[in-house]
Amino acid sequence: MNDLSPTSTVGDSVYESGLDKRRANFMPLTPLSFLPRAAHILPDKPAVVHGPLRYTYAQFYERCRRQASALKKHGIRAGDTVSIMAPNIPAMLESFYGTPMAGAVLNALNIRLDAAGIAFCLNHGGAKLLFTDTEFYPVIEKALPLVDHDIIVIDIDDPVATGDRKRLGKIEYEAFLAEGDPDEDWRLPEDEWEAINLLYTSGTTGDPKGVVYHHRGAYLNSFGNALFFGLNQDSRYLWTLPMFHCSGWCFTWAVTAQLGTHVCLRKVDPALIFPLIAEHRVTHMCGAPIVLNALVHAPDDIKPKLDYWVKIATGGAAPPSIVIERMEAMGFEVTHLYGSTEVYGPAVGCVVKDEWQGLPVTERAGYMARQGVQFACLEGLMVANPETLEPVTRDGKTIGEVMMRGNIVMKGYLKNPAATERTLSGGWYHSGDLAVCHPDGYIEIKDRSKDIIISGGENISSLEVEETLYKHPSIMECAVVAWPDQKWGEVPCAFVTLNPSAPDVTEDEIIAWSKENMARYKVPKKVVFGPLPKTSTGKIQKFVLRSQAKDDAR
């Protein structure tokens, strides 16, 4: 399994004699170390804001130590799995510290999963304990009977929650914390390669895979994100990105490393987001394009007048130029990032070049739509032939697979050596995303392998067709998938959600408009109107649409 076997060429050097690692100069890298440091430096600073609640860094650290201690009192040991089903609330954030402080591995569950999906994760991960927000009782109540082993259930009864709630466990989170020792002498990892998090990928087909994060990568990508997104002591980070999504792109730790403030959020709703931005003078936030879309299309009367720039990072799909333009008009500076669960969230970002700054937004958006270049903490990025591992020509046309390597690549998939081997083979992480490399070295995703449409032998990038459709003033959201066709094999089919405030259009009008705006063979032969199915992280579920297209075409 291990393909690292260097033969040292410096073994006899004077630099290798009497200069071994020792406790003074070598300690495991872990993002857990950021919290005691922050609590030491700024104990009274607001670390976590949630509705009317405020936790200072001293309190935040104390609560995490209590969690670690209470977990141990409930029998959790190093190497055990602890799951959590919660939105972006303090208990969730605390678990990213408290659980690994007990030596356990935190498994943050996707809150959009159904009972079977939740049960699969709890069983596969062997969760010994589950923290669960009482608002999620309908799904958890159904999932628990499906769990094949003993599991301790701790309810989180968030005072900020407003929906229907029900307790399923025997202890509430605050009572659980109260059992814990605030001075817990918590455990640093013995090795930075130890697991810190387990995250199940939503996976479009088959069972979800459990991505295992190591402390080393979590530490490094916390720095990577802080450096790329420009966090500092004055940063106030609004939690619009789910923490269960790639550990919140490591911002769960990065904000703490830079002594910023976490602003919690139960629900991605513009009616909640805009007032929080204004109240806390939020400086940074992240989210899938759906979040930006929601902000752009929110009623004008809830949009605050911002007298400063809010930085917003997005990923998962390129932000269309119209979204960039409208976000900028509202006072948001958009950053485009790219990554995946397997690389701790974003590992690639679109570094904006000076020469783009003066360009019209449509042209600038073309550059910014590209996923870009590797973070300083990612050692390798290429678009390559997945068979030969030869990088493709930098022509912006030749399609290959995105490959990454380095210290922010996962340990592997839990209890799935075959998938681990396949995905990390040849010394590279195979992302499954298809892309081109432009002459300037920036990569641009063209599609997921399975999202490419092959029509009359020509590859059609569904993303490219979508990017064009987004320019239509009446289209708010769209997704293009293959429609089975007797003559061409496949043809593009567009699923479209119309902008409620724009004039209605017909299928024929969209097809006619497309003929004027893209190559003939790329024009959708079919347009279906309605809301689009999405994952909890806002990604459009193309596999649902693809299967719908197949059924409809019959």
Added chain:
Amino acid sequence: MNDLSPTSTVGDSVYESGLDKRRANFMPLTPLSFLPRAAHILPDKPAVVHGPLRYTYAQFYERCRRQASALKKHGIRAGDTVSIMAPNIPAMLESFYGTPMAGAVLNALNIRLDAAGIAFCLNHGGAKLLFTDTEFYPVIEKALPLVDHDIIVIDIDDPVATGDRKRLGKIEYEAFLAEGDPDEDWRLPEDEWEAINLLYTSGTTGDPKGVVYHHRGAYLNSFGNALFFGLNQDSRYLWTLPMFHCSGWCFTWAVTAQLGTHVCLRKVDPALIFPLIAEHRVTHMCGAPIVLNALVHAPDDIKPKLDYWVKIATGGAAPPSIVIERMEAMGFEVTHLYGSTEVYGPAVGCVVKDEWQGLPVTERAGYMARQGVQFACLEGLMVANPETLEPVTRDGKTIGEVMMRGNIVMKGYLKNPAATERTLSGGWYHSGDLAVCHPDGYIEIKDRSKDIIISGGENISSLEVEETLYKHPSIMECAVVAWPDQKWGEVPCAFVTLNPSAPDVTEDEIIAWSKENMARYKVPKKVVFGPLPKTSTGKIQKFVLRSQAKDDAR
């Protein structure tokens, strides 16, 4: 030697099975990786500015690859030492990449050393090759005959140099580079624990000690400094801090990691510095207090009117309030850092708290004079009893030794196991600096162990007396050392440089003023006027003054 021997408690966990390190997810951390990345992303951006010279990132990277290749052609092998004697010019910066790209260890020499000192370093480090700026021929010409082994000498004939010059080697640096392959397939370290730099500490007594840096620490403190000092893509970093000083506090690599621009400088001279700041809109610079002093006392007509804030980091001694005040008036925002050669430069910084912002500068300076708190990449910092390793009470009074631990502590001292053992014993790096810990956890250096004055059984911090003397309007610089005294054992003696633009004062006047401004037993009994002896890094050489005081007192 190795005191790391953990017994894994997670060895049988599912998280340790089939999830080993492999080439896709584990690579040695090294700051060398920052350069190819920068050259890939922004090949045409100015990376290095030097007088009329401009090197883009593509050119900078090519020159470093050429250096690595040429070194190998001249017989340099992995684990060899390459020394350089140069000011902050492109060849110097290139060596921080090119030399380790050949697997060799860069030994940047202190340009203020005399021939015997240089020869000691070349002999002790076993340098196989020396790059030397032709302006330093007087000292190098004398040093070379003292070298006890064969050494290749490459002259750097910097076109920006203006002084008397002479070539000592057979090849000039540019011709040497021309021999190298611009596409050199350079060597990544096989292990991040490999040595990257060798730096001799100036050492106040005895032979200099050779501090060995590893790639891991250099990488991490590059991030540490970039995060603490707020570097980004728009940073233009002026090289007022010698690169031979702790590898330029790792800014040699940090600026590249953040895609900024390096602005070179042959000599710390306000007449050069101010025009460069204005021309390049410099954003960041570092320097010993002497540099700030020089800027403050420069003639007003060479000071530009800055319409933005320049960030300047200083360390080695606390910036006096008057210096902070005057620097701010000129448009500089002062950051106070602390560290030592053994911890890759700054590892501790004075994080400014929000509540200090509104305070009058004299009060604020009191807080900012404190060395502060650990960087995010330093795992441990304490002020402790050096015998028991017990942290001192946080009372701002009890003196202990500053101790640090973590991944930015050196490998150890080259060929000096006794000193390594002593300095890194008990799991901590013993800095030799004496400090207190304030109730808020910020540390404040009171003295080097040997700089404490013991008068009638009372410890007097020479730094504290100096800090008070700096408030005297006529005093530009001062240093306080022990003066042997029959009655008290030792009494404070002040060596003082007067401000040329302020009214003259006499010894009696300073003593009288001191009596009104400090405790009686701390008042200097003797005042000596004149320039102060300094190390190349601007630190006042107290050992010289101490020996002078001893001689004078006889």
